Amino acid sequence: MWEQVDRVLRQATSQIVDHVANFLPGVLVSLVLVLLTFAVAMLLRTAVVRMLRGIEFDRRAGQLGFAVLADWSSTASPSVTIGRIVYWTIVVLGLLVSLTALNATIPSQLALSVFEYLPHLLAALMILVVGAIAARFLARAVLIGAVNMRIQSSRLLSLFVKWLVLIVTVAMALDHLRIGRSILLLAFGILFGGIVFAAALAVGLGAKDAVGRVIEQRLREPERPDDTVNHV
Amino acid sequence: MASTGSNSSVRAAEAEAAQVENAAPAEVVVGLTSHNDAATIGAVVHAVQAALETAGRADTARLVLADAGSSDGTREVVRGLVAPPRLIELEYARGATFREMPYHGAPGRATALRGILEAAHQLGARACAVVDANRQAADPACIDLLMTPVLRDGFDYVSPYYARHANEGAMTKGIVYPVFRALYGARLRQPAASEFGCSGRLLSHYLAEPFWEAEHAAAGIDLWLAVAAACGDFLTCEAALGAREVSPRGAPADLSTTLAQVAGALFADLDTRVDGWQRVRGSVEVPMVGTVPALETDGPSLNLDGLVESFRLGSRELRDIWTWVLPPRTIVELRKMSDAPPDRFVFDDRLWATIIYDFAFGYCHPVMPRDHLLRSLTPLYSGWLASFAREMRGAGLAQADERVEQLCLAFEAEKRYLISRWRWPERLR
Structure with a gap:
């Protein structure tokens, strides 16, 4: 009997040793990958920050519409913020790759699904950045144009345009990420329908006379005296 | 062709x-x-x-x-x-x-x-x-x-x-x-x-x-x-x-x-x-x-109140945009002017000269789309024009030329400011 026990124990031990021997290289590889990931991430962060500082990105960030980057972090400059984004993106990707090296089923599936989702994430990010720039550009153009037309509620108009563009941008980004598509569509329909309906009611009932007066003035009133002067 | x-x-x-x-x-x-x-x-x-x-x-x-x-x-x-x-x-x-x-x-x-x-x-x-x-x-x-x-x-x-x-x-x-x-x-x-x-x-x-x-x-x-x-x-x-x-x-x-x-x-x-x-x-x-003739007709009228109002509206709403090109002391001066009563609304020549130079600098070293920058100058021009036209009310050709001469001297005096901004762009911010 002792011989049988001894054999079973030996078999179990050899199986465990075999399993450990099979698993250990994966662990070693994933450890190396983690270390490499952190090293590459740090190097890339430094390189990106230096490059952005070289092209005076911090100064230009505002004019390019990236002021939102500075708003995310009260202490870091936009170039440092972008450096951090690059760093953490590489770290997360590196960790996912290192998980696949362990040859474990669940982490590998997770990594694969994340990699499949990554293009959508990048596209959504791009949509957000372009949208933020467009919102800022259009809001400023509307503000300046409205002030030059002597419209008292210029700021309100500008804010309306800005938020309209931002909301559309966020909706597009979420749609691209396949998050709450039906709810989003419904919410948008209700929101815009509501706005148009409210505006129609406001003009039709509340400001009918005012709108009439403005149109009448436009059609009948001669040019203002200051418009007849040759400025050049 | x-x-x-x-x-x-x-x-x-x-x-x-x-x-x-x-x-x-x-x-x-x-x-x-x-x-x-x-x-x-x-x-x-x-x-x-x-x-x-x-x-x-x-x-x-x-x-x-x-x-x-x-x-x-x-x-x-x-x-x-x-x-x-x-x-x-x-x-x-x-x-x-x-x-x-x-x-x-x-x-x-x-x-x-x-x-x-x-x-x-x-x-x-x-x-x-x-x-x-x-x-x-x-x-x-x-x-x-x-x-x-x-x-x-x-x-x-x-x-x-x-x-x-x-x-x-x-x-x-x-x-x-x-x-x-x-x-x-x-x-x-x-x-x-x-x-x-x-x-x-x-x-x-x-x-x-x-x-x-x-x-x-x-x-x-x-x-x-x-x-x-x-x-x-x-x-x-x-x-x-x-x-x-x-x-x-x-x-x-x-x-x-x-x-x-x-x-x-x-x-x-x-x-x-x-x-x-x-x-x-x-x-x-x-x-x-040639000889410069005397002007026989009256000049065109200007809506001075409208111009001042345009300046005030701009001063209130476009201040954030102006801060991209104008230094803080200019912004403070403009705020003071905006708060002044209409009969004391005066645009100082040197202030106007530095504003134009700042916009010129901002145009050449873009801090925002150029069209936005140039159009945001309109309320400031309206303010200057209101001040100039009020001062020139009833003035003849010679008086107007004399006044423009004064303004030009201010621009010449402030030219060093433009050169400084050009050479040391960050120093004057």
């Missing part, structure tokens, strides 16, 4: 080139720029012919017509009065190829002027006068004043000086002339005017300049030609051409667009001549030819 892209225009351009090549050399070339000016161009052509006959140059002169695709029979009017070989018609790019109508309502003006100057150069002209066809009152003596200083006195560039009421041409008086004078050192009071005279020597210089295809050329070419003359080794003078009454070409551009085009052209040229203007100190007077 730029073509319109169609076969017919290509053929017309070839015919025009042949017309110029085959023409006999001319001593004087008078260039006429037009765009739907059928109502006025006849009188202008008569005045040109009378001026040439009086001076005894009718046989050695050519009339070059650069018409921007008029649809009202402008060309036919000219053809009815002058025939080839005395008349040379130019073909150049038409309306559809232009993105934005310039404030003066003449599309493709740079191309038109280039065509006239090239024709004059090919004809070996000693003098070339450019006359705008939308003049309501064309006086032969005025046309002669654009040519005689070149032919008789040896001047290279004749800049027109029109007698204008204090409120008229405020953009020229408040921005263009002071900056032009402070930067380039020549006291040409109306450097952006659409008429001028130039010598054969200056013609060659102009044609070698790189600005013909540049952005803002359609609106700024007249100013750039004056700058090129002032910056080069050329003799310049002013010719008193009397009061200028022009027939408007279509609906006038709004104030904001006009300001963006005029200031944009001025600042764009400033950026290309940095090495030159940083060396210029002070300014020199330019000889005047």
